[in-house]
Amino acid sequence: MTKEFIGKRIKRNEDPRLLTGQALFVDDVDIPGMLHAAFVRSDYAHAKIVSIDTSTARQMPGVVAVYTAEDMGDEWQPGPPLVSPPPTVEDVVFHSRRQAPLVKDKVRHAGETVAVVVAESRYLAEDAAEEIWVEYDPLPAVVDIEKGLEPNSPLVHDDLESNLAAHLSQEKGDYEAAKAQADVVISKKIHIDRGAAAAMENRGIVAHWDEKGQLLTIWDTTQAPIPIRNGTAARLGLSENQVRVIAPFVGGGFGPKIMMFYPEEMLIPWISMKLCRPIKWIEDRRENFYATTQERGQVHEVEMALTKDGKILGLKDDFLHDTGAFDPYGLTIPLNTQSHVMGPYEIANFSSEFKVVFTNKTIVTPVRGAGRPQGVYIIERLMDAAARELDIDPIEIRKKNLIAPDAFPYSHSIIDQAFAELILDSGDYLPTFEKAIEMIGYRQFIEQEQPRLRAEGKYVGIGITPFIETTGVGPYEGARVQIEPSGKVNLATGIGTQGQGHFTSFAQIVAEQLGVDVTDVRIITGDTAEFHWGTGTFASRGAVVAGNAVYAAASGVRKKVLKMASKVLDAPEEELEIQDGMVRVADIPRMSISLGELAAQANPLRGAVEPGTEPGLEATDYFGPQYGATAFGTHAMIIEVDPETMLVEIKRYVTAEDCGRMLNPLIVEGQVHGGVSMGIGNAYYEQLHFDENGQLLNASLADYLIPSSMEMPPRIEVGHAETKSPLSELGTKGVGEAGTIPVPACFAQALENALQDFDLEIAETPLSPNRLYELLYKKEQ
Template identity: 45%
Template sequence: MTTKLMGQGVQRVEDQRFLRGQGRYVDDVAVDPATLHAAVLRSPHAHARIVDIDVDAVLDLEGVHAVWTHDDLTGPMAEPLPLLIPHPTLTHGRTQYALAKDEVNYAGEAVAFVVADDRYVAEDALDAIRVTYDVLPPVVGIDAARAADQLVHDDVPGNIGARMEQSTGDAQAAIAQAPHRLALDLTVERSACTPMEGRGTVARWDPDTNRMQVWTSTQSSTGVRAVVAVKLGLDLGQVDVITPDVGGGFGVKINHPWPEELLVPLAARALGRTVKFTEDRREHFISSAHERGQVQHIEVGFDDDGRLLGLDVEFWHDHGAYTPYGLIVPIITSTQLLGPYKPEVYRVVFESLYTNTVMVTPYRGAGRPQGCFAMERTMDAIAAYLGKDRAEVRASNFIQPDEFPFDQGLIFQDGRELEYDSGDYPASLEKIKALVGWDEFPAFQKEMAALGRKVGIGLACYVEGTGVGPYEGAHVHIETTGKVKVATGLTTQGQGHATVFAQLVADELGVKFEDVEVVTGDTRRMPYAVGTFASRAAVMSGSAIHLAAKRAKEKVLKIAADALEASEDDLQIVDGVVSVKGSPGTSLDLGTISVLSNPLRYAFDEASKAATQFSVGDPGKPPVPEDEEPGLEGRDFYSPERATFASGMHAVIVETDPDTAEIKILKYAVVHDCGRLINPMIVEGQIHGGVAQGVGGALYERMAYDEDGQLQNASFMDFLMPYVTEIPDGIDIDHLETPSPLNPLGIKGAGEAGVIPSAAVFAAAIEDAERIPITAMPISPSELFHLRQEHQP
């Protein structure tokens, strides 16, 4: 038997291309000089009415082909962009127009669209457009939004897009009756995904076939396809969307359509030319999406062991100027806040607020980092209050392994019950304590203190709902060469899908790993798909691919049994060859079986000639009998009842400089449970990347809006994404594998986990080093310096 590849750290097939600069991204498509290039005029004001747009000077510029403003848009294109995920409590949802109509609500909002010979000329043209604005006072930050002295949208009172409450009982009463009570006020600032590749779209209209072909850097090619068809008045069958290599998504590319994803196809059709838009870095900062910004108020009642008797959380979520992605982020915060714990009573209420800033849509973690911050800061506060070990207080609140499935009594982001499928939190805690040296740390801290050095340790736990539905599908095709072509519709952003999906197919079909080729995100190959988000690709497409391969295998065995005159049960497939067990001479390779599966009379290749010695099928029936199809293919879909819940714990040891307040990471440890591992090396890579992004969010990155709503750090010079020099030299990782009962492979998602507990774990460690409560993240040395000043004895 071939060794199973599931669970092996198989080298990524993508890396040869990526590391040699052979990745093919949207900007690498249509590089011929005939391609036209688009640029977008963006609002310089955070809040203004548009009085007049004068584009007269633009068309005189040599090389400019067309310019659009909202006045030039008609039909569905002139309507607001879709609200992708409505929710009954989102009573005042608002979305922007592809090009601003009458009003702009953030600095960076698209106002006009120019197409020219090249991007240089297109930008010259932007300089020639004259817009008269009537500038309005902007609403910047959660405090201003709540005060509502100014309104972002005239028809949204109090700047409140939604108010949502969930509870499992009377939390205030439970808190009132508890032996101990605490209240915390916390803040988490904005950050953003900032993938290496920004957004980008290329479109080509073929007038001969009446078809639109769109390449776009998205996390949902099927979503973009559907909306392009609707907005441009095309039939779905006229539109193909292809997602080539994507240089990172992290959530920002699941929101769709971005204005350019519609304007580029519109221009391509209008001009009869291929049109390309490649977002630049500044545009990405001011016109894509941000996340994270929340203010939280927590009240908690607990017993002498620190057990949560009542937990009441109120938070205010800054969703920016528009709500295209509904309430997904705050709903996740409000539900996933509970992590591995089971408070006796929980109530949460949030307000999702408008501000005149870039809109908020999910960023890796998608609301969980904020929820984890609220919960874990609360755990640390309880431990400090009781004078107990922080790990012990957490342990006393854990859901126990024998309590699964565990219903938290809330409704999750997918509209289903928040029911955890499996997990073993006490085992994780033991592992993380051992990995970081939790019990030995107090002695080390004392030792360092004697040398005048300050060190601290932090711990944070999380649970992540991953692999949400509704479904994904897969198509597996065994060609006459014996090579296997696999298509799944969700997109890939560098995760290593081509590797892990091939591992699954190789295992199921008994073919060589290198004979399997995976295509993602191409609507021509798999038109039914949802997208890559919510740590769902491995669970959803992985399961679908596994099922589709199973179907293909059934057909392989049926045809082989017929040709070899053997029973299906006696057959085995090894390295692409089907043979009768115990009779290795009686065999057929998959290529020949593929030929036999298709009663076509033409023989093009050696496999076809080889197949002539076999006969299959019932001569009394048609060549393709009823209920059969020609070809050796398998197609299937996977649609789970509910999400599967991964979990993990992070611990960090930091040192703070007593003089400069610089914060240095001495050790970072992760225990991670995403069920059965397909490829441990790739999971560890996901953790490394997540931790790096988490370090950014905790210690470096913020969106520095001034009071006028201008983003002051819209570049990588001033937005401090950490360099390799800022992230830990090594990350100690230990895995726990608690299989999910919800899918055939027992897997859970792993994509976002690494970033979830970062703010919480760093706050805890800095607090431990400094003995100063840390209530706001991120934290810079400058801020730590001021906290020390405030807390001087």
């Protein structure tokens, strides 16, 4: 029998390098002759550029070049659209406006790139950047998305009639008819504000144009090296084979690192070709706050129609979505919100219209969750309000509406972010819901602990939130697996890695197919010279899409191994087994050959081979799912609110998650823990505060608070269930975003529960101690 590795808690292959400072990150790339870039960024959120004076800067020591948009001449062009607008919905409006490498006439958000200095060191580049004088003619800024659509609003893009970037409506059934039959209609207006992804590593890029070799090598902190290669080649008039993009170890992605093209990504390779020198640019934390994409700003007006016993008849959700100054990522986020606002519930009648609004703020593209947390927040706020209105237990009202296990594959009858029908491939929602209820001891808490603690003057509350997460979307990924004469196995795949453990979970898949050790599989991710087909790491798709491509390629090699060994050992394939790096005839140990020897024989140096023979023990294969694999689960928490300071302590945190078949539960749990910490930030600590001029007021890690070890609950208890996806051989579903998605919803529920004496209704996120105080104070007035 071949050893099983899938599903095992295996420590990671990549860790020794990371633990000893020997892993290559982009900022570690050092090339002789390398120059350093620093940017001049807009101080204003919205202003006309009157003039740019670079004359002093150009004369400064160590300065090699200075560029403005004018200096780029005909080579100035905006970035390509990353995600095209949806073709399949009637009456869709979409105005594509994309960021440029350097601003030409008008800045549209604070931090936009206005000029770049290239110098012998970063210190000298920054010195010179300080001496570039930009004269601005400030304009009123569009900050608030509701005001942004008012007729007298200033315009972010003057060629448009309004700040409307996109408009899309979707219908299922007949909401108005459902509403007419309802016993009760719950309506709410809900505000959701922006946060930052705040990966610990800022962005960075090194570009090296080798004039003699006519090759451009780029090290980029991107989640999508292959599209960056293809787009860069197209922009610079190079063949795709002349561009190699390497995404080495990347210090956290969380979405914004899949934005493409950032202005710096367009410029640095272009400058390298202009100067025939290697160029490095590393983003600093302040730049990261202004120039790296953000997410979550939406305003919803929503209503839900129910029967008096709590059955949902219909849901109507009209919302505005803040896209910032440009909309390169199309409609992915608001479509994800629409796709999750029905949550895990059976809702026959649905109506939703969204308007995407341009604002004078940093560009919006997906951040871990990508529109899903908003959808979950909306539906769960309504479920709580309905439970309260109808005096039904919040658990019972949810149970009553969960999609039944025999309904899968379940179509929500709207289109999703891939512009395809939103189909939930598989699921069994009640067991994870009940598991979380049991793990946290809901009944005991409600019936005993809470009354006891309340009598002691403690404000404790509980939240229980089921959710779904569409994961593992197409189009496809690929992998190449090869056994070397040494017996070691090489695996190359196109997606990049930002800490998800690909070097281990993918090795587990290969090792199980080829009877080698997990540590015998050498993995390359994110190097276009090694593999050049694929799209990238996003949408919780690595384990699903790349994972199944790895499985397919490894299976292909396994077939070749068996076929060849059958000839060499003169035994039928059915009698062969692969184990410990050897192919053996079962029960006859002396009839065996090592994989390495077989690989050597598969690549002969002399002699004839049969026509049609492919050399080596190698296979390349791809996986493209018909549609995504939908993961699900339930989060639950118990909190205590300090009524003096409004600090909230999370006493217990429980998740029951189902991400299909787990490749490595240790890694799955790590993903969940990290996701929850980001969700806790989203719920109570992390909010980007823009003033009325579009200036970000908390652009540092001292002012923008991401959770430390002290804000986290003592334990995140993770329970698992495995409902395999029928869409792939491995049956995997994604889990990268699952930890984050339901947290703000669950937190709001727990807060309302803890503060029920005050009859507080929460209709916004993120919250904070200050904001909670304001809400309670208003209530008291």
